[in-house]
Amino acid sequence: MEKSELLPPQLGPTAADQSLDLNNRGLTPGDLRAVVALLPLLPDLETLDISWNDFVSGTLRSITQQMHLVSKLKILRLGSCRLTTDDVRALGEALEAIPELEELSLSWNSRVGGNLPLILQKFQKGSKIRTLELVDCDLTSEDGTFVGDLLPMMQNLEVLDLSINRNIGASLNSIAQGLRSTSNLKVLKLHSCGLSQDSVRLLDAVFRYLCELKNLDLSCNKELGGGFEDSSAQLAALEHLEVLDLHQCSLTAADVASLTQVIPLLSSLQELDLSANRKMGSSSENLLSRLRFLPALRSLLVNGCALESETFAALAEASAYLPALEIVDLSWNKCVGGNLKLLLEMLKFLAALRVLRLSSCALVTEDVALLASVIQAGHLAKLQKLDLSYNDSICDAGWAIFCQNVGFLKELSELDISLRPSTSRDCGRWFRHLLRAVSKLSKITEIGMKRWILPTSQEEELEHFQQDHRGSIHFDLGEGQ
Secondary structure, three states: OOHHHHOOHHHOOEOOOOEEEOOOOOOOHHHHHHHHHHHHHOOOOOEEEOOOOHHHOOOHHHHHOOHHHHOOOOEEEOOOOOOOHHHHHHHHHHHHHOOOOOEEEOOOOHHHOOOHHHHHOOOOOOOOOOEEEOOOOOOOHHHHHHHHHHHHHOOOOOEEEOOOOOOHHHHHHHHHHHHOOOOOOOEEEOOOOOOOHHHHHHHHOOHHHOOOOOEEEOOOOHHHOOOOOOOOHHHHHOOOOOEEEOOOOOOOHHHHHHHHHHHHHOOOOOEEEOOOOHHHOOOOHHHHHHHHHOOOOOEEEOOOOOOOHHHHHHHHHHHOOOOOOOEEEOOOOHHHOOOHHHHHHHHOOOOOOOEEEOOOOOOOHHHHHHHHHHHHOOOOOOOOEEEOOOOOOOOHHHHHHHHHHHHHOOOOOEEEOOOOOOOOEEOOOHHHHHHHHHOOOOOOOEEEOOOEEOOHHHHHHHHHHHHHOOOOOEEEOOOOO
């Protein structure tokens, strides 16, 4: 049979038979048999992705037995395939047949946990693996130790993602020792890995060996708090670091004081996430002020940090020195309410701003009136996403002024003005201004208005509006509307 006849057209190979992408295609057992039959006809295959297909479970051996026929394979993705222990064993036996393999993704397969040596034990020194993804695989502490022993064999490794494996924190000592041999590593993700204060010390001793690291994710490790107090100095050695994610790490005032000495030295930093660290609110004034030394910073997330007026003022002042800033999230910081003018005065310097999130900031009518004036002046010309949700203190007059000016945001694609889940309110006459404004915005697709109640007359207006615009804009009014 011709290759094109073996699979339905939507499943067929692409890119001159070098890539077979079957990710989330709802494969049936019959489709998998077709894949098995197709592999011998693809000797130049370099990418095979069958992630998010439940029917792979228990049948992977039929595919791995053909691996020797696609020995040029460089990328193999098997994420969320419900792999069984037999699948895991079959994969381990097949890896020898694909020596050119550079990327292996096994994420979201819980049976990998406890069985990792069955898969990776045949990796040889000098392995060409560049990317290893094992997210949420229920890895055990013993698996973590095995990874640490294996890392010296993978000197070409550039991406290591062990996120959401809460048991490997206990074996971080072994992993840290192995990381000393991965000098080419560019991405290290240990999100939600059960890391502790001592983990910071172990990692800090490794950073000087990871000179090429660009992305470091230690987020959602709540026991990490307090660990940076005496162990953050080597973080400054990561001179190429572009992304630092420390959200939800229970950072203490002492951690913030230590990081204040280090983060401003990361001159290549483009993305910084410190969100959901409520203890840093009153102690981050110096840190936020010194962000001015990071001219390449594009994304700053400090939502849910319990910022105080002084720290917010320091951030507002520093933003004038961050011309590349594209994303700012200040949500869930009540100090912004009534003080938004401090930031708005600096927005004229942020010509690149694309995303501004101010959800649950206790904004008042004066704040949105000032925001409207900044919009009208053209200082937010590139804004694509604006979140003003959960600011229930804004009166109808404030929403009217805002809606009369939102039409100046020509690049806007998403707007959220939803109310809190515990409240509801009748829409004022400003809704007509909103419809008139968004009718001029060619790129807008989503408007969040949950818990705003439309009277019958406004429902009819919205219905006519949607007919005129063929439903191209989704108004999310929540349940019941």
